[in-house]
Amino acid sequence: MKGKLLVVDDERNILRVISATLKKEGYEVEVARTGEEALDKFSTNHADLVVTDFKLPGMSGVDLLSSIKSISPDVPVIMLTAYGTIERVVEAMKRGAFNYLTKPVNPDELVAVVKEAMEKYRLIRENLALKNQLKERYSFNNIIGKSQAMQEVFNLIEVVSKSNSNVLVTGECGTGKELAARAIHYASSRSNRPFIPIDCAAIPEELLESELFGHEKGSFTGAFDRKVGQVELASGGTLFLDEVGDLYKSLQKKLLRFLQEREILRVGGKDRIKVDVRIIAATNKNLRDDVDNGRFREDLFYRLNVVGIHIPPLRERKEDIPLLANHFLEKFNRRNNKSIKGFSSDVIAIFLEHRWPGNVRELENAIERAVVLCPIDTITLNYLPGHLKQLKEKEDACDEFNLTEVEKRLLLKVLKKTSWNQTKAAEILGITRRQLRTKMKNLRLLPNIRQRSSSK
Ligand SMILES: Nc1ncnc2c1ncn2[C@@H]1O[C@H](COP(=O)(O)OP(=O)(O)OP(=O)(O)O)[C@@H](O)[C@H]1O
Ligand SMILES: [Mg+2]
Structure with a gap:
C-alpha cells in the first residue's frame, strides 16, 4: 500500500471518480461527505493526505483544512474548487494547503499532485524520525x-x-x-x-x-x-x-x-x-x-x-549511514544557509551500497559537495561525485547483458574454479554433466588441451 488518503466531497459522483482514480494508483482511500465526518475519521484513523472540496455543507473546506493542520501540521491537504476564485485559493494556501485543483478534476493532474505531496510528506516524516533518533540515543558527544x-x-x-x-x-x-x-x-x-x-x-x-x-x-x-x-x-x-x-x-x-x-x-x-x-x-x-x-x-x-x-569501517555498519547522512545534511545546510530537505531514494540506495573506502569522512565530503551544488530541495543522483554515480551506471550496464552473456560468464567462472573439471562444475551449477557439455558447445566454451587433461 502506497499510503492512506481521505477524500472529502458532498457529491457522491465526484467521490466515486476520485477514489477510483486513486485506488487504481495503489492508495488506500477513505471517503467522507461532510467536514465533520472527515474530521471524525481523521482523528480516529489517521490519513497520510487529505483531498477536500472547498464547499461543503456545514463546516467549510478551509475550516477542515485548519482543523487538520492543528492535529497534524505535516499532513498535506489538497483543495478542490469549482469556481477558482483567487481569494479563496490564497486563503487556503496561507492556511497551509499543499495545492489546489479546479473541478472537473483531471485524473492525471490529481495523481501527479498527490504523488508530489506524498513524496514531500515522506521526506518530512523520515527527517523527523531521524532527528528524534539522533536526539534520543544515537548521538554521543557529536558521534x-x-x-x-x-x-x-x-x-x-x-x-x-x-x-x-x-x-x-x-x-x-x-x-x-x-x-x-x-x-x-x-x-x-x-x-x-x-x-x-x-x-x-x-x-x-x-x-x-x-x-x-x-x-x-x-x-x-x-x-x-x-x-x-x-x-x-x-x-x-x-x-x-x-x-x-x-x-x-x-x-x-x-x-x-x-x-x-x-x-x-x-x-x-x-x-x-x-x-x-x-x-x-x-x-x-x-x-x-x-x-x-x-x-x-x-x-x-x-x-x-x-x-x-x-571503530569498524562504515561498510560494516551500514545502518549508521542514513543517520550520518542526515546529520551532515543539517550541518552543511546550516553552514551554507540552505534548507535542503533530504535525499532521493536512489541516492540513499547508492549510499547503502558503496564501500566507502574513506569511511565517514568520504560520506561527509560527498554530502558537503552535494549541498553546495544542489539548487533544489532534494539531493538527487546528479549531485553525487562521479565515482559514486558510476556505481549506478555499472549496475545499469549489467542489465544490458543478455541471458546468453550472463550464462557464458557464469559457466566460465565455475569452470575456472574447478580447473575445468566438468563433473564438479555441473554439480555446482545444479545440472547434469551432459547438459553442461551441451551448453559449453553452444556457447563455444572449449577447454584447451591442458584443461582437458585436468578434467579427467
Ligand atoms: N560517528 C561519527 N559521527 C559524526 N561524525 C563523524 C563520525 N565519524 C567520523 N565523523 C566525521 O568524519 C570526519 C573524520 O573523522 P576523524 O578525523 O575523527 O577520523 P580519523 O579516524 O581520525 O581519520 P584519519 O585516520 O584519516 O585521521 C570528521 O569530520 C568527523 O567529524
Ligand atoms: Mg585522524
Missing part, C-alpha cells in the same frame, strides 16, 4: 551511530572517560578516531584542561622530540629560546598521539620512558619534570603486526593499549 558496534564504542568511551588509563583507538582512515579521542577527553574530569593532538607522521624525526618534550635554549642549532613541549602544555589534560604507528624507533623508546615514569626531559635539559597527562593514541595500522615484525616496540604497544577501542 553518531545506532549500530551495535557504535553503541559499544559509546559505552567504552563512557567507561574509560572516568579513568586515566591510556587508550589506543584503532580503525581505518576516516572512521572517527580523533572524534572518539575528543569525546573521551570532553567526558572526562580533564575536560577544562587542554586536548592537544600531535600527528606523529607529519613531523620530521629531528623535530618531533623537541615538539613533544620541549628543549632548552641553545640545546641545538636553531634553539634560540627555551621551548615548552606539547606534553607539558597538555598538563592536566589529554595528549592525542595520532598515527602513533608511524612513530620513529628512537622516539618510541623516549615515549615509553615517559609513560613509565611520567616525567619528561626537555632536549638539552638536565631536570626531569613531572607531568600529569592522559595519553590517547590512534592508528590506522595493525600495530600487532608491526610488533610481530619488529617495527613497533612490544612494551610500548602494551603501555598504550591498556584499553583498546576499535
Whole structure:
C-alpha cells in the first residue's frame, strides 16, 4: 500500500471518480461527505493526505483544512474548487494547503499532485524520525551511530572517560578516531584542561622530540629560546598521539620512558619534570603486526593499549549511514544557509551500497559537495561525485547483458574454479554433466588441451 488518503466531497459522483482514480494508483482511500465526518475519521484513523472540496455543507473546506493542520501540521491537504476564485485559493494556501485543483478534476493532474505531496510528506516524516533518533540515543558527544558496534564504542568511551588509563583507538582512515579521542577527553574530569593532538607522521624525526618534550635554549642549532613541549602544555589534560604507528624507533623508546615514569626531559635539559597527562593514541595500522615484525616496540604497544577501542569501517555498519547522512545534511545546510530537505531514494540506495573506502569522512565530503551544488530541495543522483554515480551506471550496464552473456560468464567462472573439471562444475551449477557439455558447445566454451587433461 502506497499510503492512506481521505477524500472529502458532498457529491457522491465526484467521490466515486476520485477514489477510483486513486485506488487504481495503489492508495488506500477513505471517503467522507461532510467536514465533520472527515474530521471524525481523521482523528480516529489517521490519513497520510487529505483531498477536500472547498464547499461543503456545514463546516467549510478551509475550516477542515485548519482543523487538520492543528492535529497534524505535516499532513498535506489538497483543495478542490469549482469556481477558482483567487481569494479563496490564497486563503487556503496561507492556511497551509499543499495545492489546489479546479473541478472537473483531471485524473492525471490529481495523481501527479498527490504523488508530489506524498513524496514531500515522506521526506518530512523520515527527517523527523531521524532527528528524534539522533536526539534520543544515537548521538554521543557529536558521534553518531545506532549500530551495535557504535553503541559499544559509546559505552567504552563512557567507561574509560572516568579513568586515566591510556587508550589506543584503532580503525581505518576516516572512521572517527580523533572524534572518539575528543569525546573521551570532553567526558572526562580533564575536560577544562587542554586536548592537544600531535600527528606523529607529519613531523620530521629531528623535530618531533623537541615538539613533544620541549628543549632548552641553545640545546641545538636553531634553539634560540627555551621551548615548552606539547606534553607539558597538555598538563592536566589529554595528549592525542595520532598515527602513533608511524612513530620513529628512537622516539618510541623516549615515549615509553615517559609513560613509565611520567616525567619528561626537555632536549638539552638536565631536570626531569613531572607531568600529569592522559595519553590517547590512534592508528590506522595493525600495530600487532608491526610488533610481530619488529617495527613497533612490544612494551610500548602494551603501555598504550591498556584499553583498546576499535571503530569498524562504515561498510560494516551500514545502518549508521542514513543517520550520518542526515546529520551532515543539517550541518552543511546550516553552514551554507540552505534548507535542503533530504535525499532521493536512489541516492540513499547508492549510499547503502558503496564501500566507502574513506569511511565517514568520504560520506561527509560527498554530502558537503552535494549541498553546495544542489539548487533544489532534494539531493538527487546528479549531485553525487562521479565515482559514486558510476556505481549506478555499472549496475545499469549489467542489465544490458543478455541471458546468453550472463550464462557464458557464469559457466566460465565455475569452470575456472574447478580447473575445468566438468563433473564438479555441473554439480555446482545444479545440472547434469551432459547438459553442461551441451551448453559449453553452444556457447563455444572449449577447454584447451591442458584443461582437458585436468578434467579427467
Ligand atoms: N560517528 C561519527 N559521527 C559524526 N561524525 C563523524 C563520525 N565519524 C567520523 N565523523 C566525521 O568524519 C570526519 C573524520 O573523522 P576523524 O578525523 O575523527 O577520523 P580519523 O579516524 O581520525 O581519520 P584519519 O585516520 O584519516 O585521521 C570528521 O569530520 C568527523 O567529524
Ligand atoms: Mg585522524
